[in-house]
Amino acid sequence: MGILWLSLLARDLLQVAFSGTVLVPDLALLALVWLSVFRCEEPGSLFIHAFWVGLLWDLRWTGVPGMTSASYVLVTAVTAWVWSSLPPGRRTNPVLFFFWSSAAHALTSVFPAVFTSKGLGLSSSLATQQGMAIACVLGLTALYIRYRRSHHE
Amino acid sequence: MARTGTKIWIVFLGTLSLSLLLAAVSPGSLPAEKAMDLVERVMAVPEWPARMVRNLVLKTVDLAAGERSLRERIDRLEQENLALRGLLQTTINYAPGAGAGEGHVTLRPPTSWWSEIRIDKGSREGIRPGMAVVLDGALVGKVSRAESNSSWVELVTSSSLYIPVVVDETRDLGVLNGDGNGLVWLLYIPVEKDLKPGMSVSTALVSELLPPGIPIGRIAGAGEEIGGYRLYRITLKADLSRLYKVKVLTGGRF
Numbered sequence: 004m005g006i007l008w009l010s011l012l013a014r015d016l017l018q019v020a021f022s023g024t025v026l027v028p029d030l031a032l033l034a035l036v037w038l039s040v041f042r043c044e045e046p047g048s049l050f051i052h053a054f055w056v057g058l059l060w061d062l063r064w065t066g067v068p069g070m071t072s073a074s075y076v077l078v079t080a081v082t083a084w085v086w087s088s089l090p091p092g093r094r095t096n097p098v099l100f101f102f103w104s105s106a107a108h109a110l111t112s113v114f115p116a117v118f119t120s121k122g123l124g125l126s127s128s129l130a131t132q133q134g135m136a137i138a139c140v141l142g143l144t145a146l147y148i149r150y151r152r153s154h155h156e
Numbered sequence: 157m158a159r160t161g162t163k164i165w166i167v168f169l170g171t172l173s174l175s176l177l178l179a180a181v182s183p184g185s186l187p188a189e190k191a192m193d194l195v196e197r198v199m200a201v202p203e204w205p206a207r208m209v210r211n212l213v214l215k216t217v218d219l220a221a222g223e224r225s226l227r228e229r230i231d232r233l234e235q236e237n238l239a240l241r242g243l244l245q246t247t248i249n250y251a252p253g254a255g256a257g258e259g260h261v262t263l264r265p266p267t268s269w270w271s272e273i274r275i276d277k278g279s280r281e282g283i284r285p286g287m288a289v290v291l292d293g294a295l296v297g298k299v300s301r302a303e304s305n306s307s308w309v310e311l312v313t314s315s316s317l318y319i320p321v322v323v324d325e326t327r328d329l330g331v332l333n334g335d336g337n338g339l340v341w342l343l344y345i346p347v348e349k350d351l352k353p354g355m356s357v358s359t360a361l362v363s364e365l366l367p368p369g370i371p372i373g374r375i376a377g378a379g380e381e382i383g384g385y386r387l388y389r390i391t392l393k394a395d396l397s398r399l400y401k402v403k404v405l406t407g408g409r410f
Contacts, residue, residue, distance in 0.1 A: 004338070012202060019206040022260065023400035047164045054171040066265025068188055069178030076171045083218040115266055 010034035019079045028136035046083035068139035101144040146153045183267040271311040288405040294393035295370045322360040342388040
């Protein structure tokens, strides 16, 4: 679970460093997807960590406590449910992992605009964030392939 | 097995419900703002290296472009301009020792996008409630609450902020008020005054807290007439869609 809190800290530090220029990718969400995939049968404690990580982010950056935690809990639940429903052979599919992570990131990025019903628009910073997120997801998918191979799954 | 599944459902629904409840109830509440301030104070410690790197890069870029000296010059001219405008309106020495402190915007809640922002300067830097906050010399709001390391600024577009203003060309006095959705209106101007689009509006001396003569914007057009007074829509001089750094005018009557 340490990976989740570390990714939150990394995102926070990057957001401070790039404040006023770009939105950094949601590294905590990608870590959550990763953990949900590998703990899809037992996601109970993940929900609690997802909630606290999201709440901390909300208190630090969004100003709407509960908004990010709700999206994190939902992503954790849906990812765990989808992965546990897949036949064991399909779970190792890296293409599925890539598209799932990208879609989860894209959806949670627009979630605040939907949630507050005050859309911030498809700004260039949002597009840059998604571009950087795709690069991160590619790296994560490479890790995923490596991990699955090393564990002979 | 079934018990584990039930437990997972309970934890999922519990955390989700709590999140949604918080999101529905907490925005804008004082406990939530206190919690945000606390988190900012705590996170300031691990964030220190990132802030240092950012400031270092910004300073390097500023120096490379020769912008720093230009900014200082602009700051001096703004102060001088402010003092001269004040002198034009009154002989009262309004704000001896007034200065300007620059602050970064650290939070702009989406639910109160046009109402408030939080900046990373607070009472420790001499900031007090009521002080004027400007962007490129134009008023964007005033400090509503000052913590030790941060302050909340109520924006001119907020529906609860009323600012006494003067139309520079005619010296007519009125009150500026936002609608909470990005628009700003000039109130209490008698219908016979017939103000023209393009006329500039700045803060008036009648305010106890804001220095006089801070530019705010221009009249964009006339609105409806209510009880013998006409509303005028104001186009702000400051671009509130690009609020990253602001200046707080310290000093004044407090």
